[in-house]
Amino acid sequence: MTSSRPTPLHAEHQRLGASFTDFAGWSMPVRYTSDIAEHTAVRTAAGLFDLSHMGELELTGPQVAQALDHSLVGQPSKIGIGRARYTMLCATDGGILDDLVVYRLAEEHFLIVANASNAAVVREALIERITGFEAELRDTTADWTLIAVQGPASVPIVATLTDLPLADLKYYAISTGKLAESNILLARTGYTGEDGFEIYCRPDDAAGIWTALLAAGAPHGLLPAGLACRDTLRLEAGMPLYGNELSAATTPFEAGLGRVVAFGKEGDFVGRDALARRRDEGARQVLVGLTSTGRRSPRSGYAVHDPESGQQVGAVTSGAPSPTLGHPIAMAYVGVGYDEPGTQLQVDIRGTRDAVEVVALPFYRRA
Amino acid sequence: MSVPDNLQYTAEHEWIALDGDIATVGITAFAGEALGDVVYVELPAVGDAVRTGDACGEIESTKSVSDLFAPLDGEIVEINDAVVADPGLVNTDPYAAGWLLRLRVTGESALLDAAAYETLIGGE
Numbered sequence: 001m002t003s004s005r006p007t008p009l010h011a012e013h014q015r016l017g018a019s020f021t022d023f024a025g026w027s028m029p030v031r032y033t034s035d036i037a038e039h040t041a042v043r044t045a046a047g048l049f050d051l052s053h054m055g056e057l058e059l060t061g062p063q064v065a066q067a068l069d070h071s072l073v074g075q076p077s078k079i080g081i082g083r084a085r086y087t088m089l090c091a092t093d094g095g096i097l098d099d100l101v102v103y104r105l106a107e108e109h110f111l112i113v114a115n116a117s118n119a120a121v122v123r124e125a126l127i128e129r130i131t132g133f134e135a136e137l138r139d140t141t142a143d144w145t146l147i148a149v150q151g152p153a154s155v156p157i158v159a160t161l162t163d164l165p166l167a168d169l170k171y172y173a174i175s176t177g178k179l180a181e182s183n184i185l186l187a188r189t190g191y192t193g194e195d196g197f198e199i200y201c202r203p204d205d206a207a208g209i210w211t212a213l214l215a216a217g218a219p220h221g222l223l224p225a226g227l228a229c230r231d232t233l234r235l236e237a238g239m240p241l242y243g244n245e246l247s248a249a250t251t252p253f254e255a256g257l258g259r260v261v262a263f264g265k266e267g268d269f270v271g272r273d274a275l276a277r278r279r280d281e282g283a284r285q286v287l288v289g290l291t292s293t294g295r296r297s298p299r300s301g302y303a304v305h306d307p308e309s310g311q312q313v314g315a316v317t318s319g320a321p322s323p324t325l326g327h328p329i330a331m332a333y334v335g336v337g338y339d340e341p342g343t344q345l346q347v348d349i350r351g352t353r354d355a356v357e358v359v360a361l362p363f364y365r366r367a
Numbered sequence: 368m369s370v371p372d373n374l375q376y377t378a379e380h381e382w383i384a385l386d387g388d389i390a391t392v393g394i395t396a397f398a399g400e401a402l403g404d405v406v407y408v409e410l411p412a413v414g415d416a417v418r419t420g421d422a423c424g425e426i427e428s429t430k431s432v433s434d435l436f437a438p439l440d441g442e443i444v445e446i447n448d449a450v451v452a453d454p455g456l457v458n459t460d461p462y463a464a465g466w467l468l469r470l471r472v473t474g475e476s477a478l479l480d481a482a483a484y485e486t487l488i489g490g491e
Contacts, residue, residue: 034403035428232429297427
């Protein structure tokens with residue numbers, strides 16, 4: 001075994017026969033039985049995920065909203081209490097340091113959820129950026145266990161364990177309450193393209209909540225689900241993954257996420273000048289979807305070619321055989337002019353160039 | 368993880384069942400578990416001559432793709448069409464229905480016995 005950090009649910013995963021992988025220093029379940037079965041369960045019933053590796057940062061103080069408007073590309077001061085927004089932390093040159101979900105828990109209390117691999121970078125950048133504001137940051141990663149229930153059966157499953165009025169909890173909203181008799185934060189967010197919930201609970205309560213959800217979900221077809229299917233689910237849903245689609249070398253505009261940059265907000269924010277330039281110049285590379293009728297899947301790093309000239313015009317960032325669609329799908333950065341849906345391109349799959357077609361993202365949208 | 372005693376193994380996580388000069392080859396349960404659900408298997412053509420260590424096929428799962436290496440020198444005499452049609456057999460029945468190919472062995476190669484392979488994968 002490696003020295004990676006177990007989550008508070010490690011014993012539960014072992015009991016369920018999980019295979020583990022090291023992910024950003026955490027020992028995480030990669031699958032329990034079959035990635036495809038877990039993927040399909042999320043699309044048709046529900047899946048139960050341990051996401052305790054995600055980083056949680058809590059910010060408080062009289063000027064916390066202004067401090068975050070300055071620090072992030074979005075406008076957290078405009079987020080209503082009990083609501084959430086997807087946003088990004090960018091460097092002064094506009095490069096993406098992480099993509100984040102920001103929840104406003106109270107007027108002067110925000111919860112920021114960062115990718116495990118970037119949690120330290122986000123924490124250090126925010127500590128520096130909020131200096132001079134009346135705001136404080138606490139890294140509460142170790143205080144929270146994050147459990148997600150994702151899939152069309154999420155509502156009936158969670159409803160059996162809480163009195164919270166789930167119908168009133170809108171997409172990208174968060175509420176405090178009780179679930180399986182433990183105090184929790186219940187958010188209607190996720191990373192699978194399905195309806196579902198993310199449950200923030202105390203580590204001591206995590207095993208009780210996990211087993212209660214497994215039991216409540218079993219009649220609905222819920223399966224425990226690992227990181228392997230989380231990746232194919234997010235890919236089908238066209239959601240970017242930091243390290244694949246997003247990096248310090250890309251700005252939100254290449255990723256097709258320029259809308260997250262709030263140029264209209266008051267005051268300066270880190271990266272404003274560089275991002276405004278990129279907005280005005282236009283991106284040189286654009287994130288697109290690719291599909292193929294073949295059997296071999298484009299994978300991260302594979303070159304994308306123009307079949308006419310043979311020239312390389314881009315590179316794949318993520319790719320896999322889509323369990324839902326039954327054919328290979330991929331995301332890639334390609335040069336402007338090659339990004340129109342219907343464009344025929346080729347991907348060099350380990351020495352053989354296979355035909356692919358540019359398609360609009362996402363590949364999959366829930367009914 | 369099961370490592371059948373009656374088979375031989377390579378460090379590339381393949382198993383070999385020798386019957387005279389015919390070797391049946393598959394990948395181990397350990398390899399199948401590491402790959403995840405196999406969705407595509409590409410195998411060499413019958414008649415191909417292979418040398419030990421040659422990449423002669425591919426095994427693709429939702430998560431990754433890995434080469435299939437020839438475990439011995441020889442000539443491919445049969446491939447498992449059933450596993451091409453239903454690649455999940457590699458996961459569900461790796462040592463029987465999930466076999467990949469048969470070759471007529473033409474040279475000697477150092478293979479691992481079950482105990483040595485078990486040590487390689489960390490033992491149980």
